[in-house]
Amino acid sequence: xxxxxxxRGLTKRYxxxxxxxxIDLSLDRGKIIGLLGPNGSGKTTLIKLLNGLLVPTExxxxxxxxxxxxxxxxxxxxxxxxxxxxxxxxxSDLISYFCDFYEDFDRSRAYDMLQKLNINPNDxxxxxxxxxxxxxxxxxxxxxxxxxxxxxxxxxxxxxAARDYILSTIINNYDENATILxxxxxxxxxxxxxxxxxxxxNGHIRMQDSVDNIRMAKGVSVDSLFREVFKC
Amino acid sequence: MLKKLFKYEWKSVSTLLLIxxxxxxxxxxxxxxxxxxxxxxxxxxxxxxxMGITTMFYVVVYVFGIMAVLLMTMLYLAIHxxxxxxSDEGYLTHTLPVSPTQLLLSKIFIYWVWxxxxxxxxxxxxxxxxxxxxxxxxxxxxFREMWHTLTSLSGLSDILNxxxxxxxxxxxxxxxxxxxxxxxxxxxxxxxxxxxxxxxLSFFGIIILCNIVDLxxxxxxxxxxxxxVMMITRAGERVTNYSYIIxxxxxxxxxxxxxxxxxxxxxxxxxxx
Amino acid sequence: xxxxxxxxxxxxxxxxxRITTDIIAGIYPPGSKLPSVRDLAQTAxxxxxxxxxxxxxxxxxxxxxxxxTSGRFITxxxxxxxxxxxxxxxxxxxxxxxxxxxxxxSKEDIIGLINKVSEEEKK
Numbered sequence: 001x002x003x004x005x006x007x008r009g010l011t012k013r014y015x016x017x018x019x020x021x022x023i024d025l026s027l028d029r030g031k032i033i034g035l036l037g038p039n040g041s042g043k044t045t046l047i048k049l050l051n052g053l054l055v056p057t058e059x060x061x062x063x064x065x066x067x068x069x070x071x072x073x074x075x076x077x078x079x080x081x082x083x084x085x086x087x088x089x090x091x092s093d094l095i096s097y098f099c100d101f102y103e104d105f106d107r108s109r110a111y112d113m114l115q116k117l118n119i120n121p122n123d124x125x126x127x128x129x130x131x132x133x134x135x136x137x138x139x140x141x142x143x144x145x146x147x148x149x150x151x152x153x154x155x156x157x158x159x160x161a162a163r164d165y166i167l168s169t170i171i172n173n174y175d176e177n178a179t180i181l182x183x184x185x186x187x188x189x190x191x192x193x194x195x196x197x198x199x200x201x202n203g204h205i206r207m208q209d210s211v212d213n214i215r216m217a218k219g220v221s222v223d224s225l226f227r228e229v230f231k232c
Numbered sequence: 233m234l235k236k237l238f239k240y241e242w243k244s245v246s247t248l249l250l251i252x253x254x255x256x257x258x259x260x261x262x263x264x265x266x267x268x269x270x271x272x273x274x275x276x277x278x279x280x281x282x283m284g285i286t287t288m289f290y291v292v293v294y295v296f297g298i299m300a301v302l303l304m305t306m307l308y309l310a311i312h313x314x315x316x317x318x319s320d321e322g323y324l325t326h327t328l329p330v331s332p333t334q335l336l337l338s339k340i341f342i343y344w345v346w347x348x349x350x351x352x353x354x355x356x357x358x359x360x361x362x363x364x365x366x367x368x369x370x371x372x373x374x375f376r377e378m379w380h381t382l383t384s385l386s387g388l389s390d391i392l393n394x395x396x397x398x399x400x401x402x403x404x405x406x407x408x409x410x411x412x413x414x415x416x417x418x419x420x421x422x423x424x425x426x427x428x429x430x431x432x433l434s435f436f437g438i439i440i441l442c443n444i445v446d447l448x449x450x451x452x453x454x455x456x457x458x459x460x461v462m463m464i465t466r467a468g469e470r471v472t473n474y475s476y477i478i479x480x481x482x483x484x485x486x487x488x489x490x491x492x493x494x495x496x497x498x499x500x501x502x503x504x505x
Numbered sequence: 506x507x508x509x510x511x512x513x514x515x516x517x518x519x520x521x522x523r524i525t526t527d528i529i530a531g532i533y534p535p536g537s538k539l540p541s542v543r544d545l546a547q548t549a550x551x552x553x554x555x556x557x558x559x560x561x562x563x564x565x566x567x568x569x570x571x572x573x574t575s576g577r578f579i580t581x582x583x584x585x586x587x588x589x590x591x592x593x594x595x596x597x598x599x600x601x602x603x604x605x606x607x608x609x610x611s612k613e614d615i616i617g618l619i620n621k622v623s624e625e626e627k628k
Contacts, residue, residue, distance in 0.1 A: 015424070032552050051327055053504040073329040084323035086244075100236045101328050168507075172547055176554065192510055193552045212515040221512030 004029045004148050004179045005050065009059035012045050012203075019045040021203040022059060029147070030176050032193055035183040036222070037200035038230055043183040044081060046200070047150045051078050064147060074103070077146035081153045083133055087126040091119065091136055102144055110143035113169065131158045138166055142173045149180045155189060163189055188223040197222055199229060233330050237338035242345075245312055249305060249346055253353040256301055260357035263290055267361075294361070298354055305350045310413055313339050314431060318421045322504050332498035336414065336491065343410050400480040408483040411490030412438055418497040442486060449478055507550020516551055520559035523549075525568065528579055529590045536581040539569065 005027040012020040020042045027033060035043050048054040049061050052068030063072040085094060091114065098105045114121055117135055125133055138154060151170070155163040163186075170180060171193055184190055191211060199206040206229060214222055270283060316325050316339070325335065363371065416438060420431025510519050524545075527533055539545070539560075546556040560577060563569040568585065571577045580586070605615050 031554065048504065053323065053326055053502065055500060055502060070329050070331050073327055076327070078323075078327050080323045082320055082323070084320045086321065086324075097240065100240075101233075101330070168547070168550060171550070171552060172543075174553055176557075188512065191512060192507075192516055192550070193555075195552060195554050212517065215513060215515045219513055223512065 002029060003027060004064055005181075006062040006065075007046075007059065008061075010046075010049065010056055010061050011058035012042075012049060012054060013057040019203050020049070023203070023205055025198070025205060025208070027179060027181065029179050031195040032170075032174065032180045032182065034187070034190060034194040034197040034222075035181055035200060036185065036187055036197055036226060038185060041200045042203040043200060044152055045203075047078070047152050047181070047183055050148075050150060051076060075147040077141045077144040077149045079137060079141040079149075079151045079154055081156070083125075083137070085125060085137065088124060090122055090124050092121040094125075094136070094140060095121070098140055098143070104145040106143050106145060109173070110139055113139045113143070117165070131162045134158055135162065135166070138169060142169055145175065145178075147178055149178065151180065151182045153184055154182060155184065155186055167193060187226050188221065191222045194222070199226065201230060234334050234337060237330060237334060238341055241338050241342040244316075245309065245342060245346065249308065249349075252301060252304065253350070256297060256353060256357045257360065259294065259297060260360040263294065263361050266290075298357070302350060302354065305346060306413070309343050309346060310417060310431075313343075313414060314417045314420070314428070317417070317498070318427060318504070326502065326504065332495050335498065336494055339414060340410055340491075343413070344406060347405075396477070396480075400476070400483075403480055403484050403487070407487030408490075411487040411494070412442075415490035415494050418494045422497065422501060445482065445486075446479065449482055507548075510551075516555045517559040517562065520549060520551065520556060521563055524559065524563065525589060526593065528568065529586060529593060533579050535579050535583055535586060537579050538575070539577040539579065541576060 003026045005025065007023050007025040010020055010023040010025070011018070023042075023046070035046070037043050045054065049056060050063060050068065052073065061068065064075060066072050089097075095107060095110050098110075099107055111121065114136075117132075117139075119128075119132060119136060125136065128136070134154075134157060138151075141149065141151070154170070155166050158166065167190065170182075174180065182190060182194070194211050196208065196210045197214070198208045211222055214220070214225055218225060220228075315321050317335075328335075412435070416435035417431050419434035419438075420427045420429075423430030508520075508523055510516060524533075528535075533539060540548070542553055542556050542560060545560075546553040549556065560569060564571060564577070567582070568580055568589070569577050570580060602615070610618070
C-alpha cells in the first residue's frame with residue numbers, strides 16, 4: 001500500500017454541527033505533511049477518526065488499507081493535544097508501559113532523549129512544568145518506530161526554544177518510510193520541515209499541495225498563502 | 233496483552249484499596265485488643281457505663297465502616313472504569329493495540345478480584361474481632377443453619393441444592409452485577425452531557441427494569457403462583473421450584489447481554505471528547 | 506543553529522545554493538566525502554526528504570556523485586568548481602553593478618570607491 005491514509009466521503013456530525021463534510025483525502029508514505037487550518041476546522045476530528053477515537057457518521061477511513069482497529073493502532077503513534085497521561089506516574093513507569101504494549105517502542109532512544117533534555121526519569125509528571133510535560137509526551141510518541149505519526153498541535157503551548165527542540169526532535173527521529181502528520185495553526189514555525197500541506201476549513205479540504213510547488217508557483221511562503229486563503 | 237492490561241489495572245487501583253481495607257483490619261484489631269484489655273482488667277466492673285458507651289460507639293462505627301468500605305470499593309472501581317474509558321485517559325486506553333473485548337475483560341477481572349478481596353477483608357476483620365475459642369462453634373452452627381435455609385429454596389436434593397445455589401450466586405454476581413455496572417458506565421458515555429449522571433441513571437434504570445422482568449418471571453413460573461414468597465417443602469412432597477432456575481438463567485442471559493452491549497458501545501459508538 | 510532560509514522560496518533550491526557555496530569556498534574540498542543526508546539535514550534543520558531532493562539534484566548536475574554504499578562525494582572536476590565560482594561571483598557582481606547604477610555611480614567611480622573601501626578595511 002503506497003498510501004498510508006485514505007478517506008472517502010468521510011463525514012462526522014456532532015448533533016447539528018458538521019465537523020467534517022464528505023472528505024476525500026489520500027496521504028502518501030514517507031512524507032512530513034502539515035494539516036493546516038483555523039481553530040475548529042476539523043483537524044482534530046480527522047486525527048481522532050484516524051485513531052479510532054471517533055466513529056464516522058458517513059464515509060470510510062483506511063489506515064494502511066485497514067479500518068481503524070487493533071492492527072492500525074500498532075502502527076500509528078498519536079500525540080494528542082491534551083495531557084492524557086496519568087499525572088501520578090513517573091516517566092520511567094510510562095516508558096515501561098509503552099514498552100509493554102508497543103512492540104516498536106525504542107527504549108534506549110527514549111532514555112537518550114530524556115537525558116539530552118535533563119529530564120529525570122524518576123520524576124512524576126505532576127511535578128513538571130507544562131513545557132516539560134509536553135516534551136515527555138513527545139519523546140514517548142517519537143520513540144516508537146511507527147508507520148504514521150499524528151501530532152496534534154505539538155508546539156502550540158510551548159516557548160520558542162522548546163518549539164525548536166520539538167521540531168528538531170521530529171526531524172531527527174524521522175524515518176523515510178514513515179509518515180508524519182502535523183496538525184497546527186503555527187505555520188511559519190513548521191513550514192521549513194514540511195513536504196506537503198493540506199489546508200482545511202469548516203470540515204472541507206481547501207487545498208492539498210507540496211510546499212515547493214506553492215513557493216515556486218506562487219512565490220510566497222505557505223504562511224502567507226494561508227493568511228490569504230483564510231482571510232477573516 | 234490481557235495479562236499486561238490486568239497488571240496495570242492492579243497497579244492503578246490497588247494502593248488505595250489496600251490502604252482502606254488495611255485500615256478496616258486495623259480497626260478490628262484495635263477492637264479486639266481493647267476488648268481483651270478491658271475484660272482482663274475490669275472483668276468485675278462490667279456495669280461500667282463509659283465502657284459500655286465506648287463499645288457501642290465502636291460497634292456502630294464499625295458497622296458503618298464495613299458498609300462504607302463495601303460501597304466505596306464498588307464506586308471506586310466503577311469510577312476507575314469510567315475514567316479509563318471515557319475521560320482524557322481514554323486517549324491512552326483506546327489507542328493501545330488491544331481489542332475492546334480485551335479492555336472489557338481486564339476491567340471485569342479487576343472488578344471480580346477486588347470485590348472478592350473486599351469480602352475476604354471484611355470477613356477477616358469480623359473474624360479478628362469476634363473469633364475465639366468460645367465463639368467459634370456458635371459461628372459455625374449459625375452458618376450451617378443459614379446455608380440450609382437458603383439452599384432449600386430450590387426444592388432439590390441436598391448436594392444438588394448446594395451446587396445449584398452456589399452456581400446461581402456465582403452467576404448473579406460475576407456475570408450479572410459486573411455486567412450491569414460496566415454496561416451502565418458505557419451507557420452513561422452515550423449521553424451528550426452529564427455523562428456521570430447518565431451512568432447513575434442508567435444503573436438504576438436497568439435495575440428497575442430487571443426487577444420488573446424478575447416479577448414477571450416469578451409470577452409465571454412459581455408453582456404456588458404469584459404471591460408465594462418462599463418454598464416450604466411439605467412433608468413427603470418435594471416440589472421443584474423451576475422459577476429459581478429460570479431466574480438464574482435470566483440473570484445469565486442479561487449479564488451476557490450487558491457484556492456484548494458494552495463491547496458494542498466501545499467499538500461502534502465510541503466518541504471521545 | 507539551523508541554516509537561515511527564506512520562506513518565499515523552495516527549501517531545496519536554497520539548500521543547493523548553500524552547499525554549492527560551501528564547496529566553492531573550500532569547506533567541502535574536491536573529492537571529499539559529504540556528511541550523510543541525515544546529518545546534513547540535522548545541521549541545516551530541515552526535513553531529510555528535502556535534503557535528499559537537493560543532493561539528488563546536485564548529483565544530476567555532477568557537482569556531487571554517489572558511490573553506492575560509501576556515500577556522496579564532491580566532484581574532483583576542479584574546472585567545474587572554478588566555473589561555478591566564477592558564475593557565482595559574476596552574478597553577485599551583476600547585482601552589485603545594478604544597485605550602483607541606481608545610486609548613479611559610473612564605472613570609474615565604482616572601481617575607485619572599491620579601492621578606497623578595501624584600503625580602509627585593511628586598517
